[in-house]
Every structure is written in structure tokens, then in C-alpha cells.
Amino acid sequence: MNRITRLAAGAAGAVALLSAPVPALAAAPEAATVTTCGWSGLQAGLxxxxxxxxxxxxxxxxxxxxxxxxxxxxxxxxxxxxxxxTRLSADVVGIGPLGAATGRAVFTVSTVRVDGISTTAPCGSVVHASFAVEGRLWGPAPVTVDVPVSC
Known part of the structure; x- marks a missing residue:
């Protein structure tokens, strides 16, 4: 085999290797998000x-x-x-507080989401959260939820 033939064969082999599909690395499965809401509380038409x-x-x-x-x-x-x-607070049952957030919201007709606490909790624990709303003429009536953190 002469030198030009070997170079051509090497170039063809390189093209074949570079154009071959590369197997994708298996991505780690993402943890599913579980949403849990507590019972609704009624006050002042809300x-x-x-x-x-x-x-x-x-x-x-x-x-x-x-x-x-x-x-x-x-x-x-x-x-x-x-x-x-609005007042939102949370704690890990038996361990201690996760945080609290107080804010203001204006409600007209559409449902309003009040964000407040984003944190981590130990695996196997239970998070207890409380949310209260009060107006000018009426006080808070807290609603609660308890959620397990099962990693």
C-alpha cells in the first residue's frame, strides 16, 4: 500500500469514528416533586x-x-x-424552626399565591407549616399542613 492510499484510509477511518453516534450518558433520575396542601380555611369571604x-x-x-x-x-x-x-411559618417537628415570612397582599378576584419559605429539611422528618391572613377588621385564622420529607 502506498503512502497516499494509507493517508486516505486513515482519513476515512477518522471520519467514520467522528461521525459515529456517541452513546448518551445515563442521566440521574430527577426526584419527583410531591405537592401537599392542607385543608382550606374560610374567613371574611376568603x-x-x-x-x-x-x-x-x-x-x-x-x-x-x-x-x-x-x-x-x-x-x-x-x-x-x-x-x-400574610404570615407563613414552618418548623421541623421535634427539631426546630425552618423560617417565617410576613408580607402584604392585595386580593381582588383571582387566587393569589404567597411565596415565603424555601429550605431543606432532614430526610425522614415532618415539616409543619402554618399560614394566616388578616384584614383591617378581622384577625388571623391560621391553616396548617404537615408533610413528610422522604428523600
Whole structure:
């Protein structure tokens, strides 16, 4: 085999190697997110609840504010905006607090999500969260949820 033939054969082999499909590396499976919400609480025409998204040992806690039901006959529509104070807190049962967040929200008609705590918790623990909403003329009526963190 002469020198040109060997170079051509080597180049063809290199092209074949470079154009061959490369097997993909198996990606680690992502942990599924489990969303758990507590029972709804009713106050002043509003429905409130607290939810937790758990992914592995990561926990995201948030509150939701929505209408408690359809408007009563004779009620003006849309309702006047309600300025609210929100309080979200969480702790790991038997261990200690994870955090707390206080804020303000304005509710009109659409459901409002109130974000507040994003943290990690030990595997096998239970996170207890509480969400409370209060207005100018009425106090808080906390709603709660307990979620397991099973990594």
C-alpha cells in the first residue's frame, strides 16, 4: 500500500469514528416533586390554605388566597380589593424552626399565591407549616399542613 492510499484510509477511518453516534450518558433520575396542601380555611369571604412542594430534601412552602365561593345575591361585582397581611411559618417537628415570612397582599378576584419559605429539611422528618391572613377588621385564622420529607 502506498503512502497516499494509507493517508486516505486513515482519513476515512477518522471520519467514520467522528461521525459515529456517541452513546448518551445515563442521566440521574430527577426526584419527583410531591405537592401537599392542607385543608382550606374560610374567613371574611376568603378561602386560605397552605401548601408544600417537596423534592428530595428541598421544601418550598407557600400560601394561597382565593374566593370562598360565589358572591351572595345583591353583592357588587367585582368585590373591592382587600389589603391583607400574610404570615407563613414552618418548623421541623421535634427539631426546630425552618423560617417565617410576613408580607402584604392585595386580593381582588383571582387566587393569589404567597411565596415565603424555601429550605431543606432532614430526610425522614415532618415539616409543619402554618399560614394566616388578616384584614383591617378581622384577625388571623391560621391553616396548617404537615408533610413528610422522604428523600
Amino acid at each position: 378561602s386560605t390554605r397552605v401548601c408544600a412542594d417537596v423534592t428530595g430534601d428541598g421544601v418550598v412552602l407557600y400560601g394561597q388566597i382565593g374566593l370562598a365561593g360565589p358572591p351572595s345575591p345583591g353583592t357588587s361585582w367585582p368585590p373591592a380589593p382587600k389589603e391583607l397581611i
